[in-house]
Amino acid sequence: MPAPSDVPATRHAPVRDRLGAAFQAVVVATAAAALLLWGWRFAPGGDAAAKAQLCANALVPLGVGLVVVLWLAPRRADVDRRARRAWRDLAAAVTVWWLAGVLWELLGRPPLSAADGVQLLFFPLVLLGVLRFPAAPLEREERLRVWLDTAMVLSSGAAVVWYLALWPAIARGDDLAQLVVNTLYPLGDVVLLFAAYVALRRGGGATRGAVRWAAAGLLSRFAGDLLYLRQSFTGAYDPGGLSDLMWLLGCLMLAAGACAQRRASEPAAEERTAPQTRASLLPYVSAVLLLVFFAVAVGGAWTPRTLVLLAATIVVTSLVFVRQYMVGREHVRLQGARVRLEAERAGEARFRTLVQNSSDLILIVDGRGIVRFASPSLERMLGVRPEDAEGQPLVTFVHPDDAADAAEALAVTRSEHRTFGPSQYRVSGDGATWRAVECMAENLYDDPAVRGVLITVRDVTERARLEAQLIHQAFHDPLTGLANRALFRDRVEHALAREGRDPHGVVALFLDLDDFKTVNDSLGHREGDRLLAVVADRLLNATRGCDTVARLGGDEFGVLLENAHADADAVIVAERIVNSVRVPITLAGQDVSVGASVGIARARSTDGAEELLRNADVAMYRAKQRGKSTYEIFAPAMHAAVVDRMELEGDLRRAVADDCAEMRVHYQPIVELADGKVAGLEALVRWQHPRRGLVQPTVFIPAAESTGLIVPLGRWVLREACAQAARWQAARHAADPLAPPLTITVNLSARQLQDPSLADDVRAALDDAGLPPHALVLEITESVIIAEPSAALATLAAVKALGVRLAIDDFGTGYSSLGYLQQFPVDVLKIDKAFVDGVTRGGPRAALTRTIVALGDSLALHCVAEGIEDELQRRHLQALGCGYGQGFLFARPLPADEIEAMICDGVAA
Numbered sequence: 038m039p040a041p042s043d044v045p046a047t048r049h050a051p052v053r054d055r056l057g058a059a060f061q062a063v064v065v066a067t068a069a070a071a072l073l074l075w076g077w078r079f080a081p082g083g084d085a086a087a088k089a090q091l092c093a094n095a096l097v098p099l100g101v102g103l104v105v106v107l108w109l110a111p112r113r114a115d116v117d118r119r120a121r122r123a124w125r126d127l128a129a130a131v132t133v134w135w136l137a138g139v140l141w142e143l144l145g146r147p148p149l150s151a152a153d154g155v156q157l158l159f160f161p162l163v164l165l166g167v168l169r170f171p172a173a174p175l176e177r178e179e180r181l182r183v184w185l186d187t188a189m190v191l192s193s194g195a196a197v198v199w200y201l202a203l204w205p206a207i208a209r210g211d212d213l214a215q216l217v218v219n220t221l222y223p224l225g226d227v228v229l230l231f232a233a234y235v236a237l238r239r240g241g242g243a244t245r246g247a248v249r250w251a252a253a254g255l256l257s258r259f260a261g262d263l264l265y266l267r268q269s270f271t272g273a274y275d276p277g278g279l280s281d282l283m284w285l286l287g288c289l290m291l292a293a294g295a296c297a298q299r300r301a302s303e304p305a306a307e308e309r310t311a312p313q314t315r316a317s318l319l320p321y322v323s324a325v326l327l328l329v330f331f332a333v334a335v336g337g338a339w340t341p342r343t344l345v346l347l348a349a350t351i352v353v354t355s356l357v358f359v360r361q362y363m364v365g366r367e368h369v370r371l372q373g374a375r376v377r378l379e380a381e382r383a384g385e386a387r388f389r390t391l392v393q394n395s396s397d398l399i400l401i402v403d404g405r406g407i408v409r410f411a412s413p414s415l416e417r418m419l420g421v422r423p424e425d426a427e428g429q430p431l432v433t434f435v436h437p438d439d440a441a442d443a444a445e446a447l448a449v450t451r452s453e454h455r456t457f458g459p460s461q462y463r464v465s466g467d468g469a470t471w472r473a474v475e476c477m478a479e480n481l482y483d484d485p486a487v488r489g490v491l492i493t494v495r496d497v498t499e500r501a502r503l504e505a506q507l508i509h510q511a512f513h514d515p516l517t518g519l520a521n522r523a524l525f526r527d528r529v530e531h532a533l534a535r536e537g538r539d540p541h542g543v544v545a546l547f548l549d550l551d552d553f554k555t556v557n558d559s560l561g562h563r564e565g566d567r568l569l570a571v572v573a574d575r576l577l578n579a580t581r582g583c584d585t586v587a588r589l590g591g592d593e594f595g596v597l598l599e600n601a602h603a604d605a606d607a608v609i610v611a612e613r614i615v616n617s618v619r620v621p622i623t624l625a626g627q628d629v630s631v632g633a634s635v636g637i638a639r640a641r642s643t644d645g646a647e648e649l650l651r652n653a654d655v656a657m658y659r660a661k662q663r664g665k666s667t668y669e670i671f672a673p674a675m676h677a678a679v680v681d682r683m684e685l686e687g688d689l690r691r692a693v694a695d696d697c698a699e700m701r702v703h704y705q706p707i708v709e710l711a712d713g714k715v716a717g718l719e720a721l722v723r724w725q726h727p728r729r730g731l732v733q734p735t736v737f738i739p740a741a742e743s744t745g746l747i748v749p750l751g752r753w754v755l756r757e758a759c760a761q762a763a764r765w766q767a768a769r770h771a772a773d774p775l776a777p778p779l780t781i782t783v784n785l786s787a788r789q790l791q792d793p794s795l796a797d798d799v800r801a802a803l804d805d806a807g808l809p810p811h812a813l814v815l816e817i818t819e820s821v822i823i824a825e826p827s828a829a830l831a832t833l834a835a836v837k838a839l840g841v842r843l844a845i846d847d848f849g850t851g852y853s854s855l856g857y858l859q860q861f862p863v864d865v866l867k868i869d870k871a872f873v874d875g876v877t878r879g880g881p882r883a884a885l886t887r888t889i890v891a892l893g894d895s896l897a898l899h900c901v902a903e904g905i906e907d908e909l910q911r912r913h914l915q916a917l918g919c920g921y922g923q924g925f926l927f928a929r930p931l932p933a934d935e936i937e938a939m940i941c942d943g944v945a946a
């Protein structure tokens with residue numbers, strides 16, 4: 038960008054060049070005229086007086102041309118303002134000089150007159166002008182040296198003036214006033230010369246050429262004044278002579294300087310410190326000249342005139358030594374400064390390179406939070422050019438949610454004079470894409486190179502993303518994307534903490550899918566996972582955005598409701614969940630329906646998260662016990678029963694895992710009602726519990742069914758029963774080869790019917806035991822067939838294909854239509870104890886029993902009456918045509934060794 042004093046180098050350039058050339062032409066013409074005139078003047082021959090007069094008369098017109106050049110040449114637009122002012126002062130000085138000369142001529146050249154008063158104005162005007170030249174400030178050492186040089190030059194000059202002019206005048210007894218005034222001229226010249234010397238040392242390159250001309254002009258003037266001084270004291274002033282020529286040349290060189298003035302600027306530091314070799318020789322030259330002068334002068338005798346000269350010579354010589362000492366010191370200082378400067382420059386270059394290439398962003402922010410400097414990585418990080426960011430408030434780039442924190446961090450760093458951070462913010466260059474950055478702020482107001490808060494900004498977006506991902510993974514279920522148990526628990530804790538002493542609005546729902554294991558086992562884990570994902574979506578749809586839905590593990594889910602102050606609020610959500618979950622889902626091409634059992638627990642003031650979740654779990658167990666696809670609200674009374682149930686389940690899990698070592702199989706005979714002969718046995722499982730003693734199946738079979746443990750347990754019973762039956766069969770056959778074969782009846786639960794490996798298990802049990810398939814009767818309840826008719830039909834067909842017989846248990850209790858009997862390959866109907874109990878009392882139950890027996894007959898099925906406890910019942914049933922019976926009348930279920938005698942005798946006791 039051009040400086041204010043710069044001139045556009047286009048439109049005015051030709052005019053400026055032409056003017057400059059014109060001024061130079063005037064100077065050259067004047068110089069040529071002066072050389073010709075004074076060459077002619079000093080050439081031998083001719084009228085010397087006329088020549089002198091002509092030269093004296095030529096001074097005025099020649100001088101006028103130069104004065105005009107001096108006034109106009111520096112007014113060119115390309116000249117620095119300060120230089121223009123300096124030349125204006127010099128032009129004024131020369132004008133005064135010439136006017137005084139004209140006045141002196143008009144006054145008839147008196148030795149002392151008003152013209153001297155006017156002419157003496159020349160000195161302050163020149164001094165003012167010379168000091169005005171553009172210059173750099175001097176350092177202390179430099180200033181001292183300038184004063185020393187001034188003292189040396191002045192002393193030398195004064196000594197010479199003393200010797201050549203003053204002493205002879207004093208010796209002659211000349212007019213003292215005239216003496217003083219005439220002495221002032223050369224002394225003034227010495228001062229001006231030295232001022233020019235200082236200007237030369239301080240001035241920049243553009244001014245130096247002009248000042249050199251000016252200094253040369255002043256030197257010429259000094260020579261002229263010295264000559265005039267001498268002539269005035271000897272009374273031999275030569276008008277138009279050498280002194281006048283010297284004055285004219287002085288003026289001419291000043292005008293040349295005005296033409297040589299170029300546009301100036303502040304000199305660079307190195308320009309200042311560079312030795313001004315020729316100019317700096319001036320004090321030495323003056324000292325040497327003085328010595329030479331002294332040596333020549335002392336050729337005569339020692340007089341007061343030469344003693345003063347000697348004293349001046351000693352002073353000047355001493356000053357030379359002092360100056361030399363100072364120059365030496367300064368040289369050492371400059372060397373040090375140069376080394377430091379080079380080191381600083383190398384350091385600066387290194388830091389600049391670091392800042393330019395660092396991936397971190399470096400900012401300097403001022404006291405008002407305005408960005409004063411931004412490193413190039415800003416563009417890489419935010420797509421903002423550093424020059425666009427400079428001058429903008431820092432918070433412009435910070436996310437609105439983080440802006441207050443960022444402003445506070447800045448204020449703290451500024452006021453407390455310390456470092457701040459690392460702290461993390463979100464920043465953006467366009468307000469759309471946000472990046473995570475980590476910032477360190479440092480107060481560097483005391484550092485003159487910074488004067489602000491230095492902020493180092495590191496882009497940590499990838500790291501933050503990874504952290505967020507890890508945190509999400511740690512607190513979310515990867516399959517469903519729902520909160521996991523840890524996060525759910527944390528949310529419950531927070532909700533309870535928020536509510537404080539009155540947390541009644543906080544409600545936890547614990548949800549367990551019914552029959553999920555069956556889906557998993559039959560359709561595979563992939564379909565099981567799909568089911569869980571669909572359920573998760575449904576749960577989210579069934580709840581509000583402010584509720585927390587979590588997968589707690591396996592097929593268990595949790596829902597946290599806040600502000601659910603009425604039970605009805607929680608019940609609505611639970612119903613919505615139950616209804617939405619049971620909508621069929623298509624898995625592996627078939628529609629599958631699962632239920633959800635939901636437990637609801639409301640926080641009490643003493644409850645922590647642990648208690649609340651446990652209570653919801655307890656309520657869920659109760660819901661499951663009540664029947665699936667339902668909900669239950671927790672009541673403290675549930676707790677003991679459910680805890681007991683949970684313990685039982687845990688123990689059962691352990692017992693089954695331990696190869697069913699604690700399990701026992703008892704056998705109850707099935708007899709022919711006509712003669713009491715043992716036709717077969719029903720295998721009934723018992724659990725020899727280490728604490729509870731012998732546990733009945735009514736206690737643990739439901740738990741085994743709900744946990745799925747019934748599948749491995751049932752497999753074990755099947756194998757045990759088949760093996761035992763085979764042993765008895767062999768013993769009986771050995772005792773009576775014509776005895777009819779014994780049958781062994783084994784109960785199957787609904788879960789076993791859903792197990793695709795059931796037929797394989799049955800085959801393996803028979804094969805391993807060596808029992809013929811027709812000796813095995815598998816007993817299933819009517820309700821199981823009705824619940825899953827298609828699945829049951831397929832499984833039962835596979836089992837039946839092995840040659841195994843099937844019995845329907847509890848017949849007559851579960852279903853109003855008997856049509857399924859034609860579809861299912863059943864062999865035996867077991868008449869429920871409820872009918873047996875009523876058979877002796879007559880009425881509808883007796884009638885129904887008769888119908889069942891008749892139905893069995895018509896379908897060629899065996900009928901077995903269950904729970905016969907007395908002889909009357911046996912007789913009634915026999916009378917109705919029922920072939921077989923089972924009950925305490927014949928025998929209770931007993932361990933194998935206790936029932937053995939009955940089998941061998943062939944008759945139940």
Ligand SMILES: Nc1nc2c(ncn2[C@@H]2O[C@H](COP(=O)(O)O[C@H]3[C@@H](O)[C@H](n4cnc5c(=O)[nH]c(N)nc54)O[C@@H]3COP(=O)(O)O)[C@@H](O)[C@H]2O)c(=O)[nH]1
Pocket residue numbers: 705719720721722733734735738751754784785786846847903904905906923924925926930
């Ligand atoms: N899936 C499986 N279920 C099994 C298995 N073992 C037993 N069970 C089922 O448990 C239920 C209860 O059985 P249990 O306590 O053994 O009761 C049986 C008999 O003791 C009882 N019974 C027999 N005669 C009488 C009687 O005269 N009076 C009377 N009050 N009770 C009597 O009946 C039960 C046998 O019933 P059922 O199976 O319907 O023939 C029971 O439902 C069993 O099915 C097993 O291994 N797997």
